[in-house]
Amino acid sequence: MDPMSEHRLNPVPEEKPCCNLSKNAKNCVGILCVVVVVTIVAVVVGVLKWGQARKHKEWNGKGTTPHFPEIVLGRCYTYTQVKRPELSNKDCQEIAKVFQKAFLSKDPCLSVEQDYQPLMELTRQAIPCSKSLFWSKSNELAHQYTRIQQEMFTLEDSLLGYIADGLTWCGDAGSSEMNYQSCPHWRKDCLNNTVSVFWDTVSRQFAENACGVVQVVLNGSHSNTFDKNSTFGRVEVHNLQAEKVPTLQAWVMHDLEGAHRHTCSSSLINDLKVILSTRNISFTCEDNYRPIRLLQCVKNPEHSFCSSVK
Incomplete structure (x- = not known):
């Protein structure tokens, strides 16, 4: 018998998969792939939405002062612990928190005095x-x-005036973050902006409390x-x-x-x-x-x- 005939009579066995997975195992692998794909899609969508949330509306005024939260907190401690220690019982952490709450996640052109009332109460000073x-x-x-x-x-020598003097701040209705790029200009954009309403509010209180x-x-x-x-x-x-x-x-x-x-x-x-x-x-x-x-x-x-x- 020639070699070719021997080869035809004894064919090489078919190759088998390296791993013999059970039906349940195959199902698990399939489910895992679906979970991975869904997770990747969710992450991508989340990143896209996060990027959109960070895109603030553009205004004609300068943006929130860099390091605004840190400046507010630092000035509060300087005033209450160094300049006017008789006010050392003021809660500067809470003051900084309530200050930001007054304007974050809000339309910066629809600010009202009531936004700042909790802050006014916390910083009340005779x-x-x-x-x-x-x-x-x-x-x-x-x-x-x-x-x-x-x-x-x-007014700027009072606690709240000292904290806010020279600063700019605003947020956006669709974002929980501060807008560091731009804020409304009182003349070019709107009168009822976060900063103008703040100073009108504290100025009114300063005058009302004068004696x-x-x-x-x-x-x-x-x-x-x-x-x-x-x-x-x-x-x-x-x-x-x-x-x-x-x-x-x-x-x-x-x-x-x-x-x-x-x-x-x-x-x-x-x-x-x-x-x-x-x-x-x-x-x-x-x-x-x-x-x-x-x-x-x-x-x-x-x-x-x-x-x-x-």
Whole structure:
């Protein structure tokens, strides 16, 4: 018999699978594959949704201040433990949490005062009578004064004002995260934005709680020394309580290098006097209040105006 015939008579056995899986085992493998596929799909969908959630609406204002939560918490501890230890019992962790809750997951153009009421309660603080100082268009000068006269309080010298001063914040209705890219601009986007409503709310409370004789620092070098649309002219003046505040004293300050556009005798200042008279609050006014003028001269002692300050 030739070799080829022998090969035909004794064929090579068919190859068998390396593993003989039972029917149950095969079913398990099939189920496992389905689970893996479903899991992968779920992860992909989750990642896509997460990416969409992180895409915030674009506004015309600058976004939330970087490290906002940490800054709020740090300022709260600095104020309550160092600057005003009489408030050391304030719960800064809760204050930071409630602050964020006031605006997260909400439309930043539909903010209302009620959003901040829990925060206001947590940070409530009694300002001594005759120690409240308001300001308009004179931010730097007013705070130079309170840094020296530490018994005086501007809004920014109170706990909540100190925490929020200079910060920006907002969220989005469809996201639990802060919008660090942009926030509504009060003029270009909406008035009822998270930051504007906050400052109107705390300014109203600051004025309502004021007692005794109160002061305001106005900028006589500004074309609109008393601005009815400013926070002072629009909110604070109208929320002073006559039964607690008998008198408001205005200090009209002029920049050393600026024009003297308005003085205590100007019609704009008289507008302020009229508003106060309708609220039964008396009004006094002084141009270039000497203690604040001295602070101006510390920066520029050689100025001609400073030589006459005694």
